[in-house]
Amino acid sequence: MFSRKFFLVCVFFILLAVTFVSLGLSGRHSRGISGTGGLSLFFVGPLQEGATRAVQALGSVWRVYFDCVRQARENVELRRALGLAREKENYFLELAIANERLRTFLNFREEEASEVLAAEIVGKDPSPWFKTFIVNRGERDGVRVGLPVVVPEGIVGQVVEVTGRYAKVLLITDRMSGVDALVQRTRARGVVNGMGASFCSFSYALRRYDIAEGDVVVSSGLDRIYPKGLRIGEVEGVVRGHEGIFQDVRVRPFVDFERIEEVLILLSFDNDLRDASEGDF
Amino acid sequence: MGVVFHGLLISGLLLLMTIFFAGYPVCNPILVYVVYLGLDADLVPGLGLALVAGLLLDGLSGTPVGVFLFTFLWVFCMVRWLGGFLRTTSPLFPLLAVLAGLVLENFFTFLVLAFGSHGQETWFMGIRFLLSQMATALFFCPLLLFFFRRLHLIFVRKKGPGRSDRSHFPSVSLSVRR
Numbered sequence: 252m253f254s255r256k257f258f259l260v261c262v263f264f265i266l267l268a269v270t271f272v273s274l275g276l277s278g279r280h281s282r283g284i285s286g287t288g289g290l291s292l293f294f295v296g297p298l299q300e301g302a303t304r305a306v307q308a309l310g311s312v313w314r315v316y317f318d319c320v321r322q323a324r325e326n327v328e329l330r331r332a333l334g335l336a337r338e339k340e341n342y343f344l345e346l347a348i349a350n351e352r353l354r355t356f357l358n359f360r361e362e363e364a365s366e367v368l369a370a371e372i373v374g375k376d377p378s379p380w381f382k383t384f385i386v387n388r389g390e391r392d393g394v395r396v397g398l399p400v401v402v403p404e405g406i407v408g409q410v411v412e413v414t415g416r417y418a419k420v421l422l423i424t425d426r427m428s429g430v431d432a433l434v435q436r437t438r439a440r441g442v443v444n445g446m447g448a449s450f451c452s453f454s455y456a457l458r459r460y461d462i463a464e465g466d467v468v469v470s471s472g473l474d475r476i477y478p479k480g481l482r483i484g485e486v487e488g489v490v491r492g493h494e495g496i497f498q499d500v501r502v503r504p505f506v507d508f509e510r511i512e513e514v515l516i517l518l519s520f521d522n523d524l525r526d527a528s529e530g531d532f
Numbered sequence: 533m534g535v536v537f538h539g540l541l542i543s544g545l546l547l548l549m550t551i552f553f554a555g556y557p558v559c560n561p562i563l564v565y566v567v568y569l570g571l572d573a574d575l576v577p578g579l580g581l582a583l584v585a586g587l588l589l590d591g592l593s594g595t596p597v598g599v600f601l602f603t604f605l606w607v608f609c610m611v612r613w614l615g616g617f618l619r620t621t622s623p624l625f626p627l628l629a630v631l632a633g634l635v636l637e638n639f640f641t642f643l644v645l646a647f648g649s650h651g652q653e654t655w656f657m658g659i660r661f662l663l664s665q666m667a668t669a670l671f672f673c674p675l676l677l678f679f680f681r682r683l684h685l686i687f688v689r690k691k692g693p694g695r696s697d698r699s700h701f702p703s704v705s706l707s708v709r710r
Binding site: 266270271273274275277289290291292294295298299302303306374375376377378379380381382383385411419421425426427447448 | 543546549550553554587590591592593594595596602605609638640641644645647654
Protein backbone atom coordinates (compact mmCIF):
# COMPACT_ATOMS: atom_id res chain seq x y z
CA MET A 252 0.00 0.00 0.00
CA PHE A 253 2.73 2.46 1.00
CA SER A 254 6.15 2.50 -0.60
CA ARG A 255 9.32 1.97 1.44
CA LYS A 256 10.42 5.53 0.72
CA PHE A 257 7.14 6.93 2.06
CA PHE A 258 7.54 4.84 5.18
CA LEU A 259 11.12 6.07 5.73
CA VAL A 260 10.10 9.70 5.27
CA CYS A 261 7.30 9.23 7.81
CA VAL A 262 9.68 7.63 10.31
CA PHE A 263 12.16 10.47 9.79
CA PHE A 264 9.62 13.19 10.54
CA ILE A 265 8.11 11.34 13.48
CA LEU A 266 11.59 10.85 14.96
CA LEU A 267 12.40 14.52 14.36
CA ALA A 268 9.19 15.60 16.10
CA VAL A 269 9.79 13.23 19.04
CA THR A 270 13.36 14.53 19.40
CA PHE A 271 12.41 18.20 19.53
CA VAL A 272 9.35 17.72 21.74
CA SER A 273 11.28 15.55 24.20
CA LEU A 274 14.26 17.89 24.35
CA GLY A 275 11.92 20.86 24.72
CA LEU A 276 10.10 19.23 27.62
CA SER A 277 13.38 18.10 29.22
CA GLY A 278 14.75 21.62 28.96
CA ARG A 279 11.73 23.16 30.65
CA HIS A 280 11.34 20.52 33.35
CA SER A 281 14.95 19.50 33.62
CA ARG A 282 14.72 17.68 36.95
CA GLY A 283 11.10 16.67 36.90
CA ILE A 284 10.84 14.01 34.24
CA SER A 285 14.24 12.39 34.34
CA GLY A 286 13.71 8.94 35.79
CA THR A 287 16.66 7.23 34.17
CA GLY A 288 19.20 8.97 36.37
CA GLY A 289 18.45 6.63 39.24
CA LEU A 290 18.86 3.62 36.97
CA SER A 291 22.24 4.82 35.76
CA LEU A 292 23.41 5.58 39.28
CA PHE A 293 22.24 2.16 40.44
CA PHE A 294 24.17 0.30 37.73
CA VAL A 295 27.22 2.48 37.18
CA GLY A 296 27.61 3.89 40.71
CA PRO A 297 29.28 0.78 42.20
CA LEU A 298 31.64 0.57 39.21
CA GLN A 299 32.54 4.23 39.62
CA GLU A 300 33.14 3.75 43.33
CA GLY A 301 35.41 0.76 42.69
CA ALA A 302 37.36 2.53 39.96
CA THR A 303 37.72 5.70 42.05
CA ARG A 304 39.03 3.68 45.00
CA ALA A 305 41.50 1.87 42.75
CA VAL A 306 42.76 5.16 41.32
CA GLN A 307 43.03 6.65 44.81
CA ALA A 308 44.89 3.60 46.09
CA LEU A 309 47.41 3.85 43.27
CA GLY A 310 47.75 7.58 43.87
CA SER A 311 48.25 7.10 47.60
CA VAL A 312 51.04 4.54 47.06
CA TRP A 313 52.77 7.07 44.84
CA ARG A 314 52.27 9.87 47.32
CA VAL A 315 53.34 7.87 50.38
CA TYR A 316 56.58 6.81 48.77
CA PHE A 317 57.61 10.21 47.48
CA ASP A 318 56.36 12.15 50.47
CA CYS A 319 58.47 10.21 52.99
CA VAL A 320 61.57 12.33 52.54
CA ARG A 321 59.68 15.60 52.68
CA GLN A 322 57.72 14.47 55.73
CA ALA A 323 60.88 13.66 57.68
CA ARG A 324 62.02 17.25 57.25
CA GLU A 325 58.60 18.59 58.09
CA ASN A 326 58.48 16.43 61.18
CA VAL A 327 61.33 18.32 62.85
CA GLU A 328 59.70 21.68 62.17
CA LEU A 329 56.29 20.45 63.27
CA ARG A 330 57.65 19.20 66.60
CA ARG A 331 58.97 22.65 67.28
CA ALA A 332 55.65 24.22 66.28
CA LEU A 333 53.76 21.73 68.44
CA GLY A 334 55.56 22.91 71.55
CA LEU A 335 54.45 26.47 70.88
CA ALA A 336 50.93 25.32 70.03
CA ARG A 337 50.60 23.49 73.34
CA GLU A 338 51.36 26.66 75.21
CA LYS A 339 48.77 28.51 73.16
CA GLU A 340 46.22 25.73 73.59
CA ASN A 341 46.43 26.08 77.33
CA TYR A 342 45.88 29.81 77.01
CA PHE A 343 42.84 29.34 74.69
CA LEU A 344 41.42 26.66 76.96
CA GLU A 345 41.38 29.17 79.75
CA LEU A 346 39.66 31.66 77.47
CA ALA A 347 37.07 29.09 76.37
CA ILE A 348 36.21 28.23 79.96
CA ALA A 349 35.87 31.90 80.78
CA ASN A 350 33.72 32.44 77.65
CA GLU A 351 31.40 29.58 78.55
CA ARG A 352 31.02 30.83 82.07
CA LEU A 353 30.16 34.33 80.85
CA ARG A 354 27.71 33.01 78.21
CA THR A 355 25.87 31.05 80.84
CA PHE A 356 25.84 34.14 82.94
CA LEU A 357 24.29 36.17 80.08
CA ASN A 358 21.81 33.35 79.23
CA PHE A 359 22.96 32.85 75.62
CA ARG A 360 21.67 29.77 73.80
CA GLU A 361 24.34 27.75 72.00
CA GLU A 362 23.48 27.05 68.37
CA GLU A 363 22.98 23.41 67.67
CA ALA A 364 25.41 22.03 65.14
CA SER A 365 23.83 20.80 61.92
CA GLU A 366 23.81 17.07 61.32
CA VAL A 367 26.29 16.45 58.55
CA LEU A 368 27.20 13.41 56.52
CA ALA A 369 30.58 12.99 54.88
CA ALA A 370 30.46 11.65 51.33
CA GLU A 371 33.08 10.70 48.80
CA ILE A 372 32.93 11.83 45.17
CA VAL A 373 32.94 8.73 42.98
CA GLY A 374 32.14 10.22 39.58
CA LYS A 375 31.92 13.46 37.68
CA ASP A 376 29.81 14.73 34.81
CA PRO A 377 30.82 13.25 31.46
CA SER A 378 29.64 16.34 29.57
CA PRO A 379 31.69 19.55 29.58
CA TRP A 380 28.43 21.54 29.44
CA PHE A 381 27.18 20.47 32.86
CA LYS A 382 28.69 20.36 36.34
CA THR A 383 27.57 17.51 38.57
CA PHE A 384 29.20 15.03 40.93
CA ILE A 385 28.11 11.57 42.00
CA VAL A 386 28.67 10.80 45.69
CA ASN A 387 28.58 7.47 47.54
CA ARG A 388 25.73 8.36 49.89
CA GLY A 389 22.07 7.83 49.16
CA GLU A 390 18.63 7.28 50.63
CA ARG A 391 19.98 4.63 52.99
CA ASP A 392 22.12 7.30 54.66
CA GLY A 393 19.25 9.77 54.88
CA VAL A 394 20.11 11.81 51.80
CA ARG A 395 17.17 13.47 50.04
CA VAL A 396 16.73 15.69 47.01
CA GLY A 397 17.35 19.35 47.81
CA LEU A 398 19.86 18.90 50.63
CA PRO A 399 22.77 21.36 50.56
CA VAL A 400 26.30 20.05 50.01
CA VAL A 401 29.29 21.93 51.40
CA VAL A 402 33.00 21.71 52.18
CA PRO A 403 34.87 23.79 54.78
CA GLU A 404 35.79 26.31 52.05
CA GLY A 405 32.17 26.97 51.08
CA ILE A 406 29.09 25.80 49.22
CA VAL A 407 29.46 22.98 46.70
CA GLY A 408 25.87 22.54 45.49
CA GLN A 409 22.70 20.62 46.17
CA VAL A 410 21.46 17.07 45.80
CA VAL A 411 19.29 16.65 42.68
CA GLU A 412 18.89 12.88 42.36
CA VAL A 413 19.10 10.07 44.89
CA THR A 414 19.16 6.29 44.75
CA GLY A 415 19.71 3.81 47.57
CA ARG A 416 23.46 4.23 47.81
CA TYR A 417 24.33 7.12 45.51
CA ALA A 418 23.30 10.70 44.89
CA LYS A 419 23.88 13.26 42.18
CA VAL A 420 25.00 16.74 43.27
CA LEU A 421 24.40 19.80 41.09
CA LEU A 422 27.33 22.19 41.56
CA ILE A 423 26.86 25.93 41.98
CA THR A 424 28.86 26.44 38.78
CA ASP A 425 26.28 24.55 36.67
CA ARG A 426 24.11 26.70 34.41
CA MET A 427 20.96 25.37 36.05
CA SER A 428 22.10 26.30 39.55
CA GLY A 429 21.14 29.43 41.50
CA VAL A 430 21.89 30.46 45.08
CA ASP A 431 20.23 33.42 46.79
CA ALA A 432 23.18 35.39 48.15
CA LEU A 433 24.45 38.51 49.88
CA VAL A 434 27.64 40.51 49.66
CA GLN A 435 29.01 40.13 53.18
CA ARG A 436 30.34 43.69 53.49
CA THR A 437 27.42 45.72 52.13
CA ARG A 438 24.55 43.17 52.38
CA ALA A 439 23.78 43.73 48.67
CA ARG A 440 21.46 40.96 47.55
CA GLY A 441 21.46 38.93 44.34
CA VAL A 442 21.50 35.44 42.93
CA VAL A 443 24.72 33.52 42.29
CA ASN A 444 24.13 31.74 38.99
CA GLY A 445 26.43 29.11 37.55
CA MET A 446 27.98 29.85 34.17
CA GLY A 447 29.03 26.34 33.22
CA ALA A 448 32.64 27.35 33.83
CA SER A 449 34.89 27.72 36.86
CA PHE A 450 33.23 31.02 37.85
CA CYS A 451 29.70 32.23 38.61
CA SER A 452 27.78 35.44 38.04
CA PHE A 453 26.13 37.48 40.79
CA SER A 454 22.89 38.38 39.02
CA TYR A 455 20.11 40.85 39.85
CA ALA A 456 22.39 43.04 41.96
CA LEU A 457 21.10 46.61 41.60
CA ARG A 458 23.54 49.17 40.20
CA ARG A 459 23.25 51.36 43.26
CA TYR A 460 24.66 48.63 45.48
CA ASP A 461 28.27 49.02 46.49
CA ILE A 462 30.08 45.91 45.33
CA ALA A 463 33.84 45.83 44.87
CA GLU A 464 36.47 43.34 43.86
CA GLY A 465 37.51 41.13 46.76
CA ASP A 466 34.12 41.26 48.50
CA VAL A 467 33.00 37.96 49.97
CA VAL A 468 29.63 36.58 48.82
CA VAL A 469 27.66 34.41 51.26
CA SER A 470 24.33 32.60 51.08
CA SER A 471 21.32 34.57 52.27
CA GLY A 472 19.26 31.54 53.33
CA LEU A 473 16.20 32.94 51.56
CA ASP A 474 16.12 30.24 48.88
CA ARG A 475 15.37 27.69 51.62
CA ILE A 476 18.03 25.37 50.25
CA TYR A 477 21.27 26.66 51.76
CA PRO A 478 21.72 27.83 55.35
CA LYS A 479 22.39 31.52 55.82
CA GLY A 480 25.98 32.73 55.95
CA LEU A 481 27.76 29.96 54.08
CA ARG A 482 30.68 31.24 52.03
CA ILE A 483 30.23 31.05 48.26
CA GLY A 484 33.04 33.00 46.66
CA GLU A 485 34.89 36.22 46.13
CA VAL A 486 33.96 39.04 43.75
CA GLU A 487 36.42 38.91 40.88
CA GLY A 488 35.13 41.69 38.66
CA VAL A 489 32.35 44.30 38.55
CA VAL A 490 31.00 45.99 35.41
CA ARG A 491 28.47 48.81 35.75
CA GLY A 492 27.15 49.58 32.27
CA HIS A 493 25.41 52.80 31.27
CA GLU A 494 22.12 51.01 30.76
CA GLY A 495 19.99 48.67 32.80
CA ILE A 496 19.26 48.53 36.47
CA PHE A 497 21.63 45.70 37.33
CA GLN A 498 25.40 45.42 37.39
CA ASP A 499 27.45 42.51 36.07
CA VAL A 500 29.39 40.86 38.86
CA ARG A 501 31.64 37.87 38.42
CA VAL A 502 32.24 35.61 41.43
CA ARG A 503 35.02 33.09 41.80
CA PRO A 504 33.93 30.25 44.12
CA PHE A 505 36.11 29.48 47.13
CA VAL A 506 35.74 25.78 46.40
CA ASP A 507 38.17 24.29 43.92
CA PHE A 508 35.82 21.87 42.19
CA GLU A 509 38.63 20.17 40.31
CA ARG A 510 40.41 19.09 43.48
CA ILE A 511 37.79 18.20 46.07
CA GLU A 512 37.37 14.52 46.84
CA GLU A 513 35.01 14.55 49.81
CA VAL A 514 32.00 16.69 50.62
CA LEU A 515 29.62 17.20 53.54
CA ILE A 516 25.86 16.85 53.11
CA LEU A 517 23.82 18.90 55.58
CA LEU A 518 21.11 16.50 56.69
CA SER A 519 19.31 18.38 59.38
CA PHE A 520 19.04 21.68 57.64
CA ASP A 521 15.91 21.08 55.58
CA ASN A 522 14.06 19.79 58.66
CA ASP A 523 14.84 23.04 60.40
CA LEU A 524 13.55 24.96 57.40
CA ARG A 525 10.42 22.86 57.17
CA ASP A 526 9.73 23.50 60.81
CA ALA A 527 10.34 27.18 60.31
CA SER A 528 8.13 27.37 57.21
CA GLU A 529 5.35 25.45 58.96
CA GLY A 530 5.66 27.85 61.83
CA ASP A 531 5.18 30.77 59.45
CA PHE A 532 1.71 29.66 58.44
CA MET B 533 29.28 -13.56 25.23
CA GLY B 534 28.33 -10.68 22.94
CA VAL B 535 26.07 -9.10 25.55
CA VAL B 536 28.70 -9.44 28.27
CA PHE B 537 31.36 -8.01 25.95
CA HIS B 538 29.26 -4.99 25.03
CA GLY B 539 28.11 -4.50 28.62
CA LEU B 540 31.71 -4.43 29.80
CA LEU B 541 32.70 -2.14 26.96
CA ILE B 542 29.94 0.37 27.73
CA SER B 543 30.80 0.23 31.46
CA GLY B 544 34.48 0.82 30.71
CA LEU B 545 33.72 3.76 28.47
CA LEU B 546 31.35 5.25 31.06
CA LEU B 547 34.07 4.97 33.72
CA LEU B 548 36.54 6.56 31.32
CA MET B 549 34.19 9.48 30.80
CA THR B 550 33.12 9.99 34.41
CA ILE B 551 36.40 9.40 36.23
CA PHE B 552 39.38 9.95 33.97
CA PHE B 553 38.19 12.49 31.37
CA ALA B 554 35.25 13.92 33.29
CA GLY B 555 34.16 17.33 32.12
CA TYR B 556 36.92 17.78 29.56
CA PRO B 557 35.79 18.75 26.07
CA VAL B 558 37.27 15.69 24.37
CA CYS B 559 35.69 13.44 21.78
CA ASN B 560 32.96 11.32 23.34
CA PRO B 561 34.25 7.70 23.09
CA ILE B 562 30.71 6.33 23.35
CA LEU B 563 29.83 8.26 20.20
CA VAL B 564 32.63 6.41 18.40
CA TYR B 565 31.24 3.20 19.86
CA VAL B 566 27.78 4.02 18.45
CA VAL B 567 29.32 4.65 15.02
CA TYR B 568 31.06 1.29 15.35
CA LEU B 569 27.70 -0.31 16.17
CA GLY B 570 26.12 1.40 13.17
CA LEU B 571 28.85 0.05 10.93
CA ASP B 572 29.32 -3.44 12.27
CA ALA B 573 26.27 -4.49 14.27
CA ASP B 574 22.86 -5.74 13.25
CA LEU B 575 20.03 -3.25 13.36
CA VAL B 576 18.09 -4.38 16.43
CA PRO B 577 20.90 -5.26 18.89
CA GLY B 578 22.94 -2.30 17.66
CA LEU B 579 20.06 0.13 18.14
CA GLY B 580 19.31 -1.37 21.55
CA LEU B 581 22.89 -0.96 22.71
CA ALA B 582 23.06 2.61 21.39
CA LEU B 583 19.88 3.51 23.27
CA VAL B 584 21.09 1.86 26.49
CA ALA B 585 24.38 3.75 26.25
CA GLY B 586 22.48 7.01 25.67
CA LEU B 587 20.16 6.43 28.61
CA LEU B 588 23.03 5.57 30.97
CA LEU B 589 25.04 8.60 29.90
CA ASP B 590 22.02 10.87 30.25
CA GLY B 591 21.47 9.51 33.74
CA LEU B 592 25.06 10.09 34.82
CA SER B 593 25.23 13.57 33.37
CA GLY B 594 23.60 16.77 34.56
CA THR B 595 21.87 17.02 31.19
CA PRO B 596 18.13 16.73 31.09
CA VAL B 597 17.18 13.32 29.79
CA GLY B 598 17.40 12.91 26.02
CA VAL B 599 20.54 14.72 24.87
CA PHE B 600 22.76 11.67 24.55
CA LEU B 601 19.85 9.33 23.87
CA PHE B 602 18.68 11.22 20.80
CA THR B 603 22.22 11.98 19.64
CA PHE B 604 23.07 8.28 19.62
CA LEU B 605 19.75 7.36 18.04
CA TRP B 606 20.24 9.83 15.17
CA VAL B 607 23.89 8.94 14.67
CA PHE B 608 23.11 5.24 14.58
CA CYS B 609 20.26 5.73 12.09
CA MET B 610 22.38 8.08 9.99
CA VAL B 611 25.27 5.60 9.79
CA ARG B 612 22.92 2.74 8.87
CA TRP B 613 21.14 4.81 6.24
CA LEU B 614 24.26 6.28 4.65
CA GLY B 615 25.89 2.87 4.79
CA GLY B 616 23.32 1.82 2.19
CA PHE B 617 24.93 3.83 -0.57
CA LEU B 618 28.34 5.04 0.64
CA ARG B 619 31.60 3.17 1.05
CA THR B 620 31.68 2.30 4.73
CA THR B 621 35.15 0.77 4.45
CA SER B 622 36.64 4.19 3.81
CA PRO B 623 38.41 5.50 6.95
CA LEU B 624 36.82 8.88 6.31
CA PHE B 625 33.28 7.57 6.71
CA PRO B 626 33.38 6.81 10.47
CA LEU B 627 35.38 9.97 11.14
CA LEU B 628 32.78 12.13 9.38
CA ALA B 629 30.01 10.29 11.20
CA VAL B 630 31.67 11.02 14.56
CA LEU B 631 32.18 14.68 13.65
CA ALA B 632 28.52 14.93 12.64
CA GLY B 633 27.59 13.26 15.92
CA LEU B 634 29.61 15.81 17.88
CA VAL B 635 27.82 18.65 16.10
CA LEU B 636 24.49 17.00 16.89
CA GLU B 637 25.39 16.41 20.55
CA ASN B 638 26.38 20.04 21.10
CA PHE B 639 23.38 21.30 19.13
CA PHE B 640 20.98 19.23 21.25
CA THR B 641 22.66 20.42 24.45
CA PHE B 642 22.39 24.02 23.31
CA LEU B 643 18.76 23.43 22.40
CA VAL B 644 17.97 22.02 25.84
CA LEU B 645 19.71 24.94 27.55
CA ALA B 646 17.89 27.43 25.33
CA PHE B 647 14.51 25.79 26.05
CA GLY B 648 15.22 26.08 29.74
CA SER B 649 16.32 29.75 29.46
CA HIS B 650 19.89 28.86 30.42
CA GLY B 651 21.33 29.41 26.97
CA GLN B 652 22.72 32.91 27.41
CA GLU B 653 26.29 33.37 26.22
CA THR B 654 26.64 29.70 25.30
CA TRP B 655 27.59 30.19 21.65
CA PHE B 656 31.21 30.93 22.36
CA MET B 657 31.49 28.08 24.82
CA GLY B 658 29.71 25.72 22.43
CA ILE B 659 32.04 26.52 19.55
CA ARG B 660 35.06 26.11 21.80
CA PHE B 661 33.84 22.71 23.02
CA LEU B 662 32.99 21.59 19.50
CA LEU B 663 36.35 22.56 18.05
CA SER B 664 38.19 20.86 20.88
CA GLN B 665 36.07 17.71 20.57
CA MET B 666 36.56 17.62 16.80
CA ALA B 667 40.31 18.04 17.12
CA THR B 668 40.55 15.14 19.56
CA ALA B 669 38.19 13.07 17.40
CA LEU B 670 40.73 13.18 14.55
CA PHE B 671 43.09 11.22 16.76
CA PHE B 672 40.74 9.16 18.93
CA CYS B 673 38.18 8.05 16.35
CA PRO B 674 40.44 5.76 14.24
CA LEU B 675 42.20 4.55 17.37
CA LEU B 676 38.99 3.64 19.21
CA LEU B 677 37.42 2.04 16.15
CA PHE B 678 40.50 -0.14 15.73
CA PHE B 679 40.37 -0.95 19.45
CA PHE B 680 36.67 -1.92 19.37
CA ARG B 681 37.12 -4.11 16.34
CA ARG B 682 40.16 -5.87 17.77
CA LEU B 683 38.37 -6.49 21.05
CA HIS B 684 35.37 -7.84 19.19
CA LEU B 685 37.60 -10.20 17.23
CA ILE B 686 39.35 -11.39 20.37
CA PHE B 687 36.41 -11.79 22.74
CA VAL B 688 33.39 -12.53 20.59
CA ARG B 689 34.21 -14.05 17.24
CA LYS B 690 37.00 -16.35 18.35
CA LYS B 691 35.22 -17.60 21.44
CA GLY B 692 31.71 -17.79 20.06
CA PRO B 693 31.36 -21.40 18.92
CA GLY B 694 29.12 -21.98 15.97
CA ARG B 695 28.66 -18.31 15.14
CA SER B 696 28.82 -17.39 11.52
CA ASP B 697 30.25 -14.15 10.21
CA ARG B 698 26.77 -12.76 9.67
CA SER B 699 25.63 -13.68 13.15
CA HIS B 700 25.10 -11.30 16.02
CA PHE B 701 27.77 -8.80 14.88
CA PRO B 702 29.05 -9.25 11.34
CA SER B 703 32.68 -9.29 10.36
CA VAL B 704 34.94 -6.28 10.48
CA SER B 705 35.58 -6.14 6.79
CA LEU B 706 31.95 -5.54 6.03
CA SER B 707 31.97 -3.53 2.83
CA VAL B 708 29.26 -1.82 0.81
CA ARG B 709 25.72 -2.62 1.80
CA ARG B 710 23.33 -2.94 -1.10
